[in-house]
Every structure is written in C-alpha cells, then in structure tokens.
Amino acid sequence: MQVIFIKLLFATGPSINTRLLVAVVLSFALLVIDHQSSRLNSLRAGLSFIVYPILFAVDLPSKFFSEISEAAVGYTALLSENKRLKEQQFISDSKLLKFAALEKENIRLRSLLDSSYKIGEQMLVAEILSVNSAPFDHVVLVNKGSRFGVHDKQPVFDTQGVVGQVIRTLPFSSEVMLITDPNHAIPVQVNRNGLRTIAVGSGQLNRLVLPFLPNNADIKPGDLLITSGLGGIFPQGYPVAIVNNFEIQPHKPFAMISATPKAALDRIREVLIVWSDSKSVPLNLPPASDQSKTEAPINADSLPSVTPKTSGTVSHAISSVASQSKAVEHKVDSTSELTEPSAELTPNATNESETSAINASEEAAAQSSLSNKRLLLQEGEVESQPIVDPNTKSETDLTEIAKARAMLRNKDQTQVEEDE
Amino acid sequence: MNSNYYGSFFYAITIVIAMGLKIMPLPVAFQLWNPDWVLLVLIYWVLVLPYKFGVFGSWLVGLLTDVLTGRLLGQYALIYALTTYICLKLYKRVRAFPLLQQGVFIFGCLLFAQILVFGIETFDNPSRFQWSFLLPVISGTLVWPFTGMILRVIRIHQRVG
Numbered sequence: 001m002q003v004i005f006i007k008l009l010f011a012t013g014p015s016i017n018t019r020l021l022v023a024v025v026l027s028f029a030l031l032v033i034d035h036q037s038s039r040l041n042s043l044r045a046g047l048s049f050i051v052y053p054i055l056f057a058v059d060l061p062s063k064f065f066s067e068i069s070e071a072a073v074g075y076t077a078l079l080s081e082n083k084r085l086k087e088q089q090f091i092s093d094s095k096l097l098k099f100a101a102l103e104k105e106n107i108r109l110r111s112l113l114d115s116s117y118k119i120g121e122q123m124l125v126a127e128i129l130s131v132n133s134a135p136f137d138h139v140v141l142v143n144k145g146s147r148f149g150v151h152d153k154q155p156v157f158d159t160q161g162v163v164g165q166v167i168r169t170l171p172f173s174s175e176v177m178l179i180t181d182p183n184h185a186i187p188v189q190v191n192r193n194g195l196r197t198i199a200v201g202s203g204q205l206n207r208l209v210l211p212f213l214p215n216n217a218d219i220k221p222g223d224l225l226i227t228s229g230l231g232g233i234f235p236q237g238y239p240v241a242i243v244n245n246f247e248i249q250p251h252k253p254f255a256m257i258s259a260t261p262k263a264a265l266d267r268i269r270e271v272l273i274v275w276s277d278s279k280s281v282p283l284n285l286p287p288a289s290d291q292s293k294t295e296a297p298i299n300a301d302s303l304p305s306v307t308p309k310t311s312g313t314v315s316h317a318i319s320s321v322a323s324q325s326k327a328v329e330h331k332v333d334s335t336s337e338l339t340e341p342s343a344e345l346t347p348n349a350t351n352e353s354e355t356s357a358i359n360a361s362e363e364a365a366a367q368s369s370l371s372n373k374r375l376l377l378q379e380g381e382v383e384s385q386p387i388v389d390p391n392t393k394s395e396t397d398l399t400e401i402a403k404a405r406a407m408l409r410n411k412d413q414t415q416v417e418e419d420e
Numbered sequence: 421m422n423s424n425y426y427g428s429f430f431y432a433i434t435i436v437i438a439m440g441l442k443i444m445p446l447p448v449a450f451q452l453w454n455p456d457w458v459l460l461v462l463i464y465w466v467l468v469l470p471y472k473f474g475v476f477g478s479w480l481v482g483l484l485t486d487v488l489t490g491r492l493l494g495q496y497a498l499i500y501a502l503t504t505y506i507c508l509k510l511y512k513r514v515r516a517f518p519l520l521q522q523g524v525f526i527f528g529c530l531l532f533a534q535i536l537v538f539g540i541e542t543f544d545n546p547s548r549f550q551w552s553f554l555l556p557v558i559s560g561t562l563v564w565p566f567t568g569m570i571l572r573v574i575r576i577h578q579r580v581g
Binding site for chain 1 (some may be wrong): 430436439441443444445446451454474475476479482483486487490492493494495497498501502505508509540543544545547553
C-alpha cells in the first residue's frame with residue numbers, strides 16, 4: 001500500500017495526455033498497416049497464444065453438453081444408428097467403386113481432347129468453435145490453424161456441400177467466412193446445363209442470391225448449383241446450393257433468384273478444410289521412371305501418365321506439428337519420392353486421404369507445358385480467347401489449340417480449367 | 421508487494437471473464453443485445469482505481485480483444501484507450517454522481533465506443549448503419565449497476581487495491 005501512495009505522490013512519467021497521444025498514434029498505425037497488408041499477422045499470431053485459452057474455455061460448455069447428450073443415447077438408438085451408418089457406408093463405398101472407373105474414363109476422354117484434368121484434393125477435419133466473435137458477420141472459428149498447414153483462401157466443405165473459405169489463419173485456429181456472408185460470392189454453375197453465374201451471400205444462413213442472371217435464364221427451382229471452378233479457390237464440381245425461388249422481374253434486366261445452401265450452415269460442428277491444387281494436371285506426360293502409379297491403368301496405351309502422389313504431405317505436416325511452428329508446405333516436389341503411405345490425418349478423420357488423393361505439382365505442370373497443348377480458358381471470360389502458355393507460341397500449336405477448343409465447345413458440358 | 425501481484429492477477433481474471441462473455445455464443449435474438457463486457461469492466465476499474473489502470477493498460481486489453489474477435493488490429497485498442505482517457509479525466513466527479521447520473525455517463529461512454537466501432541468497421545468494410553447496432557449500448561447501461569455491484573463485492577471481499 002505504501003508503495004502505491006508514494007508512487008501517486010511523486011508521479012512521474014509522461015502525462016496522461018501524452019500517453020493518450022502515443023496510444024492513439026500507435027492504434028492508427030496498426031489499423032492502417034493491418035488494413036493495407038498482412039504484415040501484422042505475426043503479431044496477431046503471437047497475441048493469439050494469449051487469447052486462445054479464452055476461446056477454448058468459451059467453447060467448452062457447448063462441447064461438454066454435446067458430449068453429454070451423446071453419452072446419454074440409449075443402446076437401441078445406438079444400434080439402429082450403427083445399422084443405418086453401415087448401410088450408408090455400403091452405398092457410398094459402392095458409389096466410390098464406380099467413381100474410380102469414371103475418373104479413369106474422364107482422364108482418357110480428356111486426353112483424347114488434349115485437354116487437362118484436375119485431380120485430387122486433400123482434406124483435414126476441423127471442428128467449429130462455438131464462439132461468436134462478430135455479431136454481424138458470418139465468420140466462424142475452427143480449431144485447426146497454420147500449425148496444421150491451413151492457409152488463406154482454402155475452401156471449406158462439409159459432407160453436404162460448400163461451407164465457405166478460410167480468410168485468416170492463426171497458429172491454433174482459423175477464421176472461415178461462410179458462403180452466406182454478405183461479403184462473399186462464389187462462382188457456380190447449374191449442374192443440369194452448365195449455366196455459369198455467381199452466388200452471393202445474403203446475410204441469412206439459409207439463403208444465397210443469384211443476382212446476375214437475366215429473366216430468360218434457363219434455371220428453375222430444384223436445380224443443383226455446383227462450384228464452377230472459376231476464380232481458382234473452390235475446386236470444380238462440388239454442390240453449393242439448390243435453387244428454391246425464381247422470380248421474373250419484367251421491369252428489371254435481372255431475375256430474382258435465390259437458393260438454399262446444401263451445407264447445414266446453422267447446425268454443422270465439423271467441417272473439412274480442403275487442399276486443392278489449383279494447377280491443372282497436364283496430360284500425355286512422358287512416363288517417368290521413378291514414378292509409380294497408385295492405381296492400375298485401364299488401358300495402358302491410351303492412358304496418360306499422370307503424376308500420382310500419395311498424400312503424405314498433410315499427414316507429414318501433422319506429425320511434425322509438435323516440432324515445427326511454421327506451417328508446413330503442403331506442396332512437395334513432384335520428383336520427390338512417393339514413399340509415405342497416406343496416413344490418417346486426425347483420429348476422427350478416417351476417410352480423407354486414403355482414396356489416393358493425387359496431387360500434381362507445379363514443376364510437373366511447368367515441365368510438361370512445353371510438350372503439351374493445354375487448353376486454358378481465362379477465368380471469368382469463358383468465351384474469350386484461350387490463354388496459351390508463353391512457352392507454346394508456335395503457330396502450329398495455336399491452331400491445334402483452336403481445334404481442341406472447337407471440339408470442347410461441341411461438348412455439352414464444357415469443363416473449364418483455370419490457371420494462374 | 422505480494423498483495424500487489426495478487427491484485428494484478430485478480431484484475432486480469434475479471435477482464436478475461438469479461439472477454440469470455442463478449443464472445444459467448446448466444447441465440448440470435450440475444451446476440452444483438454450482448455453488451456461490451458470488457459469495456460464495462462475496464463470502466464469500473466478505471467473509475468475505482470485510476471492510479472492502477474491507465475491508458476496503456478486499456479490499450480493492451482483492447483489489442484487482445486482485437487485478436488480475440490478477429491477485428492482489425494488497433495480497433496478496440498484505440499476505442500478502449502480513448503474511453504479510458506475520458507474516465508480518467510472525469511473519475512472524481514463520476515464517483516460522486518448518484519446512480520442515475522452515473523448511468524448517463526456510462527451510456528455516453530458506451531455510445532461513444534460503439535459509434536467508433538461502427539466507424540472503424542465501416543472503414544474496413546463499408547456497411548449501412550442499423551439502429552440495432554446500438555442495442556448493446558442500452559443493454560450495457562442496464563447491466564452496469566449489477567456489474568458494478570458484483571465487482572465491488574468481489575473487490576471488497578478480496579481486498580484488492
């Protein structure tokens with residue numbers, strides 16, 4: 001007590017006005033820097049070590065209650081659930097069998113078109129922390145961060161469809177913006193006819209709006225919207241939403257269309273963070289000697305030799321979490337060895353990487369771009385001129401590309417690949 | 421000296437609890453009413469112990485709140501520092517105020533803070549002003565007497581300060 005009063009009597013140091021001035025100047029500096037760049041991410045990451053326990057503690061009660069309610073389920077209920085899940089597993093397994101064959105067929109058909117093919121995603125299960133950080137934003141926190149190799153602009157799914165994308169990562173957690181956030185837009189296409197548009201968040205958890213379709217657009221309630229792969233963040237072909245309302249506005253150029261997200265955004269507890277390689281896989285690679293194939297090709301002659309890679313990268317990242325503080329690069333050289341078996345990422349993530357998540361790397365794409373005529377359409381402008389790799393500039397190549405492009409146009413479902 | 425350390429630990433605990441309340445998940449209807457607990461607790465401590473709580477302390481708490489809520493770094497730091505400054509300038513008068521006048525003062529502080537929050541968030545990401553944005557100010561003013569009472573009881577019980 002004595003000490004305090006002496007301090008008070010002989011108060012030294014800067015006056016309160018000076019202190020305020022310093023604090024305000026510091027705050028403005030931080031605000032401007034944080035607004036302009038991501039240079040302060042290390043500071044934020046450092047401070048997040050202090051506040052993470054608070055997040056964890058706030059999340060505890062709901063976690064506790066959900067565990068309690070799980071534990072209180074009766075024996076018969078569990079038995080019936082188990083039976084149902086087994087049936088579901090059986091069905092999805094048999095669908096996957098078909099999927100492997102279809103994938104091969106797709107690769108083969110694309111190789112006939114001299115087109116490129118994109119394969120392989122790796123996934124990581126993350127749990128949503130039930131905290132509310134910003135009342136007006138649709139942003140959730142998940143419990144996996146940069147220590148698990150999570151990085152910005154990663155797509156996030158649940159088992160039903162697209163949930164959102166990672167907008168910021170901290171060491172132990174990352175922020176995921178939901179597709180229904182008013183500031184979020186996702187490029188989609190109608191699964192039925194390939195009509196492309198953009199779905200914008202509405203601010204309501206059960207509603208997306210499609211504001212850029214004309215009144216005569218071929219879209220109707222019940223249509224499934226899937227990701228179109230344009231934009232480069234979301235991989236192509238994942239379900240996003242189902243159109244539920246189509247209203248013609250005769251006095252306006254655009255129709256009023258809304259859709260319901262497939263993902264149960266208001267109920268999900270667990271999400272999948274996805275690593276998708278934004279590079280398309282070049283086809284007709286000369287078979288390299290040191291590369292093994294994960295699956296036996298259906299027809300060895302006509303099949304392109306894609307560079308397959310088992311997904312040892314993410315599991316590697318997780319195994320080294322304890323030792324490394326930095327995010328582990330999830331893209332590994334294509335020429336590196338294919339030794340590591342696809343291990344389970346987390347205890348509750350069972351089916352993630354064992355389905356031969358094939359990852360093509362940048363080097364392979366760059367190497368083969370010389371020998372391959374890849375058809376690449378610029379993102380957002382589907383009908384524009386195809387972008388050709390700077391390396392393939394000869395006229396013969398260009399004509400061949402134009403030919404391939406014409407062939408692609410003839411097909412109903414033009415699959416568009418994007419490249420940076 | 422020992423009690424001093426105990427005291428600092430004690431303030432930290434109250435502020436941590438306030439931070440937890442600030443990010444507490446609530447039903448949507450209540451969500452809009454959730455007051456800025458951290459600011460309420462900070463105002464209380466600044467008014468009661470102005471020689472221990474200064475502008476810089478609030479600034480640091482604000483910085484942690486920024487990280488916690490995922491806002492721009494410096495947003496709550498600036499707001500808490502400014503509010504603390506106002507409280508430090510006026511604490512002698514406010515202590516002598518009757519409850520109603522104190523409520524008016526708290527309302528003013530919270531309103532000032534909330535308007536700044538809106539201003540900085542608009543700067544980051546332009547949005548339309550909604551009146552529901554000011555609901556936490558009203559609820560904060562309403563819970564102030566109880567917050568103050570609880571903190572006072574705890575403070576006297578623990579003989580902090």
